[in-house]
Structure formats: C-alpha cells, structure tokens
Amino acid sequence: MKLVVRVKVLPTPVQAAALEATLHACNEAATWAASVAFEKEARRPLELRKHTYAEIRFRWGLGAQAAQHAIKKTCDAYTTLKANLRNGRYGRPGTKRHTRASGKPVAFRSEAAQPYDDRMLSWQHEQQTVSIWSTAGRLKSVAFTGQAEQLEVLAAHRRGESDLVFQGGKWLLIATCEIPEAAPNTHPAGFLGVDLGVVNIAVTSDGERHCGRRINRKREQDRNLRSELQKKNTKSARRRAKRYAGKEARRAKDINHKISKGIVAEAERTGRGIALETLTGIRERARLRKPQRATLHSWPFAQLGSFIAYKARKAGVPVVYVDPAYASQECSKCHHIARGNRPAQAVFSCRVCGFVDHADHNASHNIAHRGWMAWVCGVQSTAPELTLIT
Incomplete structure (x- = not known):
C-alpha cells in the first residue's frame, strides 16, 4: 500500500x-x-x-x-x-x-x-x-x-x-x-462497531468513548474567536484568523490519528474486524439544533474514516462499511426500532424489552452486528490507496 x-x-x-x-x-x-x-x-x-x-x-x-x-x-x-x-x-x-x-x-x-x-x-x-x-x-x-x-x-x-x-x-x-501490508485476517472473530457523533466523536462497541465535552468546548472557543476576527475584517485580523484555522485543522488531524490508532490496535489485538458507518450523507442525516450544526460540520469525519481504513489495511484488519440508518433507534438486544427508544440525546431505553444503555454505545453495537452480517454476506474490506503521515 x-x-x-x-x-x-x-x-x-x-x-x-x-x-x-x-x-x-x-x-x-x-x-x-x-x-x-x-x-x-x-x-x-x-x-x-x-x-x-x-x-x-x-x-x-x-x-x-x-x-x-x-x-x-x-x-x-x-x-x-x-x-x-x-x-x-x-x-x-x-x-x-x-x-x-x-x-x-x-x-x-x-x-x-x-x-x-x-x-x-x-x-x-x-x-x-x-x-x-x-x-x-x-x-x-x-x-x-x-x-x-x-x-x-x-x-x-x-x-x-x-x-x-x-x-x-x-x-x-x-x-x-x-508499505508492505500485513496478511489480511480472513476469519475475524467478530466486528468492532464504531459510531460517529457530535458529543463524542467516536464510540466503540467495547464502550470506549473518544473525545467529548472538553474537545468540543475548545472547538467552540476557536469558532467564537474566528467569528470575532471575521467581524473585524482588518488585515491583521484576517492573518490571525488564517493562523488559527491552520492550528484547528492540525489539532483535529492529531485527534483523528490518535482515535484511529486506538481503534485499529484494539481490533487487531482481539482478532476482530472494524465496522464503520457509511460516511456519505452524514451531515444531511443528522438533525441538530442550530448551535450543534457548526460542531458537526466542522469535524473532518471523512479524514477519521480514511485514517481508520488505512491503518487497518496496514495491520491486516478487515473493514466493512454499513448503512447506519436507524442504528440510534434500534435496540441492540431485541432489535426493536422506534423513535421513542431515544428519550434523550445520550439515553437509549427500549420500549419493548426495557434495555437501557448509552445511546452511542447502543448504536455502535448495532453497527458491529450489521458489519458482521455484511461480512457473512461477502462484503469485501475496503481502504484508501493513499494517505498522509504527519
């Protein structure tokens, strides 16, 4: 590769x-x-x-x-x-x-x-x-x-x-x-599901949560500062805004590298594959209040997905992309789907079997299950041909 x-x-x-x-x-x-x-x-x-x-x-x-x-x-x-x-x-x-x-x-x-x-x-x-x-x-x-x-x-x-x-x-x-690729794992023991979101950038089916309120607060401070500089619209303000934009992009890339490295290492250690949600249309699918929209649209989810994919390919870990539709509303135990299963943003409570869990953790289990079913049906692992080490 x-x-x-x-x-x-x-x-x-x-x-x-x-x-x-x-x-x-x-x-x-x-x-x-x-x-x-x-x-x-x-x-x-x-x-x-x-x-x-x-x-x-x-x-x-x-x-x-x-x-x-x-x-x-x-x-x-x-x-x-x-x-x-x-x-x-x-x-x-x-x-x-x-x-x-x-x-x-x-x-x-x-x-x-x-x-x-x-x-x-x-x-x-x-x-x-x-x-x-x-x-x-x-x-x-x-x-x-x-x-x-x-x-x-x-x-x-x-x-x-x-x-x-x-x-x-x-x-x-x-x-x-x-780079020579590791021998692909053609018989994974299961799949590690990864749910992408706003409050938590990524949550795995093992319960690992990556990034949360502290990162989002810093991102909000960066946006407010950039907005103030744009309002001033002076030459020095534009120069400073450009410098801060580069700093924010580098920070996001560093976080994405760390998240992807941890996810791939855990999947490799346990002999599993990785199930990711299809990123196409992720911004259109999310229905958020206005204050949350900037947080969603400013995070490079495609970059995170490509980092996970190329690191997995390097390690021989299979990667499968699944349709995430209704993954946040589906019960990972009885698979009942209903909007009422999400009484709050972070809470999942099944109306049928009574199962309660963190909403993102529950969604990651559904993605892991769909990944396994896709693998059984013959979906091949995919990863980008080219990426960047920085």
Missing part, C-alpha cells in the same frame, strides 16, 4: 533563496504551458510537449526533467479539472461558476508543489540531508528532519517521486512510500 511521508527541510538562507527561485520558475513555466494547452486544446503530455518543451527550457532555464514535470503537472491539473466539472464540483453546465472554471486556463501559485524524481533529488538518510536540483545548480547537504517513525519509513520504503512544497513559511518534502 502507498503512504505519503512529509518531512521538514531546513535549508540555509542561500539554499532557501535558490529553492524559492526554482519553485517560481517551475510554476511560471507550468502556468504558461497551461495557457498553451488551453489555446491549442493539447491536454496530453506528449502533445503538449511538442508545443512547450523547447520554450520552457530556453525561457526559464529549466533542466530536462524539470521541464518534463512542469508539462506533466499541467496535464494532470486539466485532468483533475475535467473530473471535477463532470462530477458537478463547479455546479451544472451553464452556471456562472461552471463557466468561470471551464472558460479560462489553469494557473499555478508561485509556491505550488513541484515534483522531483530520483534524477533531481537524492536522499542521504544517515546524514539526514538531500541533494536537490535548482535553477542555481545542484544544492548539496540540504538538511531535513522529521519524527523517528517517519524517517524509518522513508529510509526503508520510499519509492517514486517526491514533491517540494513551501507552506506556511516552511519547506517540506512529501515522499511516496510503498
């Missing part, structure tokens, strides 16, 4: 200036190539290369490999745009948004990522340095750093291209790694 490892690059001021000039040149060349592709309707690498390769090398002084990557990056951008237009990302054809997206050439930010292959970038893992191509020549002994786990994965499993990125004032290298 593929993992993406991100490490921090620590260039000297001279090296940083050379890398910045390199990114600017590569992205200017890619933007120009995009305009040519738009004008001549040449969206394939071989076709676009005939119109742009020589000019890119002469005008921007890019090496052969850098010029090839700039052209390929342009074609990939148009492929992504075409897919987004087809899938309705920019609305229906004829709308202003759709016309605006399809009616002009693709453009690249001056600091957008630039791919590097093994001819342009070499790693010295023992010294924790890289040798990297730039428009000012080859830069040697450029230091990089990262967590011990990241560096071990990078040294043992890196394959293919790496992307150079300048993000938030930091230089980063994002490398693709091929």
Whole structure:
C-alpha cells in the first residue's frame, strides 16, 4: 500500500533563496504551458510537449526533467479539472461558476508543489540531508528532519517521486512510500462497531468513548474567536484568523490519528474486524439544533474514516462499511426500532424489552452486528490507496 511521508527541510538562507527561485520558475513555466494547452486544446503530455518543451527550457532555464514535470503537472491539473466539472464540483453546465472554471486556463501559485524524481533529488538518510536540483545548480547537504517513525519509513520504503512544497513559511518534502501490508485476517472473530457523533466523536462497541465535552468546548472557543476576527475584517485580523484555522485543522488531524490508532490496535489485538458507518450523507442525516450544526460540520469525519481504513489495511484488519440508518433507534438486544427508544440525546431505553444503555454505545453495537452480517454476506474490506503521515 502507498503512504505519503512529509518531512521538514531546513535549508540555509542561500539554499532557501535558490529553492524559492526554482519553485517560481517551475510554476511560471507550468502556468504558461497551461495557457498553451488551453489555446491549442493539447491536454496530453506528449502533445503538449511538442508545443512547450523547447520554450520552457530556453525561457526559464529549466533542466530536462524539470521541464518534463512542469508539462506533466499541467496535464494532470486539466485532468483533475475535467473530473471535477463532470462530477458537478463547479455546479451544472451553464452556471456562472461552471463557466468561470471551464472558460479560462489553469494557473499555478508561485509556491505550488513541484515534483522531483530520483534524477533531481537524492536522499542521504544517515546524514539526514538531500541533494536537490535548482535553477542555481545542484544544492548539496540540504538538511531535513522529521519524527523517528517517519524517517524509518522513508529510509526503508520510499519509492517514486517526491514533491517540494513551501507552506506556511516552511519547506517540506512529501515522499511516496510503498508499505508492505500485513496478511489480511480472513476469519475475524467478530466486528468492532464504531459510531460517529457530535458529543463524542467516536464510540466503540467495547464502550470506549473518544473525545467529548472538553474537545468540543475548545472547538467552540476557536469558532467564537474566528467569528470575532471575521467581524473585524482588518488585515491583521484576517492573518490571525488564517493562523488559527491552520492550528484547528492540525489539532483535529492529531485527534483523528490518535482515535484511529486506538481503534485499529484494539481490533487487531482481539482478532476482530472494524465496522464503520457509511460516511456519505452524514451531515444531511443528522438533525441538530442550530448551535450543534457548526460542531458537526466542522469535524473532518471523512479524514477519521480514511485514517481508520488505512491503518487497518496496514495491520491486516478487515473493514466493512454499513448503512447506519436507524442504528440510534434500534435496540441492540431485541432489535426493536422506534423513535421513542431515544428519550434523550445520550439515553437509549427500549420500549419493548426495557434495555437501557448509552445511546452511542447502543448504536455502535448495532453497527458491529450489521458489519458482521455484511461480512457473512461477502462484503469485501475496503481502504484508501493513499494517505498522509504527519
């Protein structure tokens, strides 16, 4: 399976200036190539290369490999745009948004990522340095750093291209790694159900609750601060709001990593699979009061689901997705379904058999049961092909 490892690059001021000039040149060349592709309707690498390769090398002084990557990056951008237009990302054809997206050439930010292959970038893992191509020549002994786990994965499993990125004032290298998968557990002893929610981000059928009031209070404080900064609408307020938004996203990602790690470890230890609710339409299904809507819509449930799936795949734990309809209203003992079974948000009380439990815990048991039934019926385990270690 593929993992993406991100490490921090620590260039000297001279090296940083050379890398910045390199990114600017590569992205200017890619933007120009995009305009040519738009004008001549040449969206394939071989076709676009005939119109742009020589000019890119002469005008921007890019090496052969850098010029090839700039052209390929342009074609990939148009492929992504075409897919987004087809899938309705920019609305229906004829709308202003759709016309605006399809009616002009693709453009690249001056600091957008630039791919590097093994001819342009070499790693010295023992010294924790890289040798990297730039428009000012080859830069040697450029230091990089990262967590011990990241560096071990990078040294043992890196394959293919790496992307150079300048993000938030930091230089980063994002490398693709091929990780061997554990042998899949084809005979799970059962399934660990996971219920996703607002008050508790995730509750398992073992009774483990992840995140609660303390995290939600912090998230509410962040939203209130962001709202105040947006009302001020000054340059410094916008800059501060952007900084806090990045901090909130990093905190959410860290929490999702910890939750997913704990869930997968427990399933692996007990020889079970993991049953997750289908995330499609989760925001539309939840009927919440207005104060709770921001809490639901601000949490990256899809990210949590992908983290659980790829960690499970790495560990050989099967994952099954089930329809969560009425899981919160169904009794996990007698399977009677009624809206009256939920007298309060956190309370489940069956009207037929009298079973009482925490509502999220009861729902997770139902999801675990549905996961087992889906597995018996032959549903295969699924997990994403690519994810990110940070």
